[in-house]
Amino acid sequence: MSFSDKLLTGEFIVTAEISPPKGTEIRPLLSEAARLKSLVDAINVTDNPRAIMRMSPAAVCWLLQGKGYETIMHITCRDRNRLALQSDLLGAHAMGIRNILIMTGDHPEKGDHEGAKPVYDLDSVQVLSLIRKLNNGFDCSGNRLEGMTDFTPGAVSNTQLSDVSMIKLRKKINMGASFIQTQAVFDTDSMSNFMDKIDMISSKRPVIIAGIIPLRSEKSARFLNENIAGIKVPDNIINRMREANDPASEGIEIAAELIRKLRSLCDGIHIMPIRDHKNTKHILETAGIR
Amino acid sequence: MIISKQKEFDVILRNLKEEDIFIIGCGKCAKKLRVGGEPEVLQMKTKLEKAGKNIIGWTVLSSACYIRSWEEVLTQNPAIKKAHALLVMSCGGGISVISGFADIPAYPALDTESLGGTCCEETVKDQCGMCGDCIIWMYGGICPLSQCAKTLLNGPCGGAKDGKCEVDDRLCVWDAIFERLKKIGKLEYLDVLRAPRDHTRNRRSNV
Ligand code: SF4
Numbered sequence: 001m002s003f004s005d006k007l008l009t010g011e012f013i014v015t016a017e018i019s020p021p022k023g024t025e026i027r028p029l030l031s032e033a034a035r036l037k038s039l040v041d042a043i044n045v046t047d048n049p050r051a052i053m054r055m056s057p058a059a060v061c062w063l064l065q066g067k068g069y070e071t072i073m074h075i076t077c078r079d080r081n082r083l084a085l086q087s088d089l090l091g092a093h094a095m096g097i098r099n100i101l102i103m104t105g106d107h108p109e110k111g112d113h114e115g116a117k118p119v120y121d122l123d124s125v126q127v128l129s130l131i132r133k134l135n136n137g138f139d140c141s142g143n144r145l146e147g148m149t150d151f152t153p154g155a156v157s158n159t160q161l162s163d164v165s166m167i168k169l170r171k172k173i174n175m176g177a178s179f180i181q182t183q184a185v186f187d188t189d190s191m192s193n194f195m196d197k198i199d200m201i202s203s204k205r206p207v208i209i210a211g212i213i214p215l216r217s218e219k220s221a222r223f224l225n226e227n228i229a230g231i232k233v234p235d236n237i238i239n240r241m242r243e244a245n246d247p248a249s250e251g252i253e254i255a256a257e258l259i260r261k262l263r264s265l266c267d268g269i270h271i272m273p274i275r276d277h278k279n280t281k282h283i284l285e286t287a288g289i290r
Numbered sequence: 291m292i293i294s295k296q297k298e299f300d301v302i303l304r305n306l307k308e309e310d311i312f313i314i315g316c317g318k319c320a321k322k323l324r325v326g327g328e329p330e331v332l333q334m335k336t337k338l339e340k341a342g343k344n345i346i347g348w349t350v351l352s353s354a355c356y357i358r359s360w361e362e363v364l365t366q367n368p369a370i371k372k373a374h375a376l377l378v379m380s381c382g383g384g385i386s387v388i389s390g391f392a393d394i395p396a397y398p399a400l401d402t403e404s405l406g407g408t409c410c411e412e413t414v415k416d417q418c419g420m421c422g423d424c425i426i427w428m429y430g431g432i433c434p435l436s437q438c439a440k441t442l443l444n445g446p447c448g449g450a451k452d453g454k455c456e457v458d459d460r461l462c463v464w465d466a467i468f469e470r471l472k473k474i475g476k477l478e479y480l481d482v483l484r485a486p487r488d489h490t491r492n493r494r495s496n497v
């Protein structure tokens with residue numbers, strides 16, 4: 001069953017994230033993907049994450065799909081104007097890619113090409129609206145396409161939202177985001193508030209997939225708090241990481257506990273490890289969902 | 291007001307290979323911002339002389355971007371004719387007008403940053419990106435094209451941390467836009483899907 005069909009069945013979704021290689025060597029990428037074989041419903045492939053230049057996500061999605069994995073291709077607004085966005089989307093469609101996750105994208109200044117021109121010709125709401133047009137057989141300017149697309153678009157969100165971010169999320173949902181992948185969750189109360197808010201702003205709730213970052217150490221928890229927007233690792237989790245004899249196993253246990261609780265709160269989880277997917281299988285088994 | 295700031299002196303010196311220099315300041319924005327009025331021109335003169343340049347004259351034009359007659363400027367400042375280069379302490383508008391008249395190279399001493407203003411004695415920058423199609427009213431008079439680092443039109447990017455923009459220490463402008471629209475009773479403006487911008491409205495601008 002395809003990812004988009006699963007979104008409709010109400011089945012609990014499991015996705016995991018992989019970043020393309022920085023260079024042409026694809027063997028490590030393929031062995032990472034192999035770790036996820038028959039564990040996840042789709043593999044997310046990032047688009048120059050944190051504005052660090054890497055291989056095109058379309059190429060990586062194509063490679064992975066050729067090996068039997070279903071993918072979710074990330075697309076940011078940072079690097080392409082509306083011409084490039086559309087031609088890349090049509091190209092992705094030709095390569096069999098159907099699931100697209102749209103996000104604004106970190107500013108070039110955050111990455112390894114600080115002086116690059118930030119594009120942001122369209123914002124994430126406008127890209128969702130563009131995909132709706134492509135799916136209806138028209139381009140951004142309203143010209144008819146020879147052959148329409150069949151994309152399943154998704155959007156991203158933090159779980160703790162300011163009033164103005166809430167308004168933007170509502171626009172994303174109205175523009176057809178059929179799934180939302182959230183920033184990493186460490187606190188199920190704030191996730192539950194987020195779910196209430198989503199119900200308030202949308203008549204038909206999109207599939208909500210909560211982000212999970214398995215912690216590796218107390219230091220990694222503090223790093224997330226200090227450096228990554230939208231993430232708040234609460235003190236009790238930081239304390240557990242500090243006091244653990246084996247922090248990596250404690251991180252696995254914490255992730256598994258979160259997943260068990262999230263099962264009754266939202267519609268799926270998305271694993272974004274700090275380094276690699278060595279522990280992903282173990283986490284999902286400990287959580288009892290695989 | 292055009293907001294500009296002085297280039298680092300080393301950079302000015304690196305560009306300026308000529309020896310005999312005439313300095314031109316500007317009596318409008320650059321003077322008000324204290325980057326190109328008489329005191330700054332005189333300071334520049336001293337520094338350049340220390341660096342071995344021959345400053346053969348200087349002036350502060352009433353506005354560098356509005357020159358009715360170059361002949362008049364030359365009559366009042368005959369030393370310009372002996373200069374091998376001009377150093378212009380004005381915004382990009384000023385130096386480009388002057389370069390159009392002069393038949394020697396003109397070098398900028400300032401970096402022009404943005405269009406801003408002065409509000410309650412405080413200089414505010416990045417108020418307008420000169421997009422050619424003003425939509426500032428949709429945002430309560432706070433322009434996201436010039437104040438959001440990603441020029442977003444439909445809301446914030448989610449990268450702000452503790453209210454601060456992802457790229458620097460400034461506050462994410464979207465919270466201010468929300469508060470302003472709330473204050474004037476126009477929050478519904480934020481609900482509207484804002485379409486992609488039409489870049490033909492200003493073919494030569496970057497925003
Ligand atoms: S909308 Fe355009 S013209 Fe109006 S303030 Fe912003 S950049 Fe300037």
Ligand code: SF4
Pocket residue numbers: 437438439440441442445446447448449450454455456457461462463464
């Ligand atoms: S943090 Fe706010 S001001 Fe900065 S780029 Fe994002 S939306 Fe724009």
